[in-house]
Amino acid sequence: MKSKLSLLAVLLLVFPLLAGCWSRYEIENLAIIGGMGIDRIQEDGKERYLLTLNVIRPGLSGGGTEGGSRGRPIYWRITATGDTLVDAEKNINLRSPRLVFYGHMRFVVISEKIAREKLPDVIDYLARNPEVRLRILILLTKERATDALINYSELENTIAREITEMASITGSIVSKFKIWDLAQTINQLITPGLDPVMAELMTPVTAPTEPGGGPIRILRFGGGGVIKKDKLVGWLTDGETRGYLLGTGEAHQGALPVRLKNQPEPDTNINLTRSSSKLTVKAEGNKVTAKIVIHAEGDLGEYNGKEEVATNEGVFKLETKFREEVEKEVRQSFKKAQELNADIFGLGNRLHERNPKAWKKMEKDWYKILPNVKLEIKVTAHIRRTRAISEAFIPK
């Protein structure tokens, strides 16, 4: 009898566990966020955060057709303001019937004003939230971040997917932008002697792309914003960003238009197929010299001259141009970095790694030393192939 009673007691104790987890959220109560935009705006006479979220509309994201099956956009774009970012995040719930869930968020767009004034706050807010992944991509925009969160996508099902694919696949094909994720951004922000270049997202409005459609806003990457210490100090163009990527060994593929003949327009294109770089920094007294050794390989991508090019001499000539072009690009962006007085190539960090004693002496005055750093560039460039044809076809 007693044992039966105790068995019953045990069974009764088990029942509450069968109801499931303690702090559970059902998926139909979650608003799954694809991306986030953070702006700073004037409201009621004071500066406040404007948080924009792209909520993936349930039931539509699988459809894949633009606009969704019921003619509604695939995203629900929702904004809220707040004195702090968490305040703004909670204020989303003034409108949203579902709980905001960041576990699937892929990117965060930060406006220029935020990047100039409030970058550490934003980084802290993102990193502190355990739902937010360290893999989320951090993007800058010169325009309002809220405009970047368009509620349709052009090729993939969601913009979040478009942006992550660009970061992981197509970004390295063009090498004109580099998107860092949250962990990498934080790492570069806290490393002394290294200033990050964060990818810039542009949001131009284009002419109608479809018959009968209006002009639409599209997303495009290019260039990057230079963050010095904790502030945005300037922007790099596409070309300068590629110089930076070549110099830091982050460039993979790309097109290098060069001039073989003496004329203003480029007539030949060299396809960069791989590149790597090695940076060494030497300090003697207060004089610092940096040496970047770049190894680049490429193919002949386009050629419209009449002279023979698919010969030993031709290839040699191409390689010379290739070398000059790579060096030129790196020098340009190095010059730009010195103008902005930001250490985007991580010279200080390299000095710190290899020669901590010298770095310790220079750390305080690093930004006074940086503009006078002499740069040596050594490029070894190889043209390996001419792709599918050898010489250009010459029409009679």
Add this chain to the structure above:
Amino acid sequence: MNSLEKGKISGSQFMWMMVTTVLPTAVLFIPAITIKNAGTSAWLDGLIVSTIWGLLVVTVCCTLGERFGGRSLLDYSGEILGQPLGKMLGLFYIFIITYTNAIIVREFGEFLLSAFMPETPILVFNVVLLLLAASSVRNGIEVIARMNQFIVSLMFFALIFIFCLIFGEANFHHLLPLFEGGVKPIIHGALTPMGWRGEVFLLLFMLPFLSNYREARPAAYKAVLLLGLVLGTDVIMVLAVFGKEAANFVFPVHSLAAYISVAGFLERVEAFILALWVTGVTIKVAVWYYCATLVTAQTFNLKDYKPVVLPLGIIQVVWSITIYDNIREMVDFFEKPWITFSLFFEFVVPTTLLLIAVIRKKGGRGSEK
């Protein structure tokens, strides 16, 4: 002693038990603390400095135990210090082990709350964990040792899985510069992991359960070396992936697992950390809990240790809740008081006992029959 526990374990079971006594919590808490204090040299602490310390603790404790024929500390503490002081030492170790176990239980709850289930009351996790541990303690050392053999393989699988998958993200430049700032930060960073590694001092109470107590020394050395390898790799991987930013993470290894992304589809594998954590900490708590009950039973000359399991469990639950107000207080404790606290009961007390035993010519060949 033998009236309290009939079970016997083998040398290898003992070794794996020593590993589990340290590993599960250390793997989670150590990297952030050492990286904060030692910077880029942190990996040296996990790999070398605290391993040397662990070997030292094992040497002292094994020498002491072997001198008295592989008996438990409480069996011979009276012989060394005299009965009253010997019993006082028993009370001291009841306090120490129960207190430390309460801390371990709290760590368990804190991690689950911070990383996975922020809305569940911490009491739920702590009570469930201690109930499970109490059940294993009542079943005796053999049950714990066998369960551990299975769970150790789970833990190692989880860790190796995580380290392999994250290897592609590792940037070993983050380990440079080497030895920045000299020896001082290295020692500073090593203090907390030293205390952690010294937890193998529990072997003082476990020697009698080995079928041959002479197997304890090599097994414990192996356990400490293995721990050095695992915890060293742990710190190296965390540093290589995150660099110094890892110092600001509360649970860097959890972040490491969360950061894994293989080909865009193998993601969110931090549940592996949960497997390591829940199973491993259960055993860890069971071992400490078991030692606490045994010491209690021995100090008060009880015939059976089972009656003290429940009261000690209740004490530990309450203690684990009230011990800290917040998680930062806990981590702060590990960085400061824990160091002296743990070095004292792990090293200073056994060493003193050994010295007194040698001076008073207790134990040794004379008493071994």
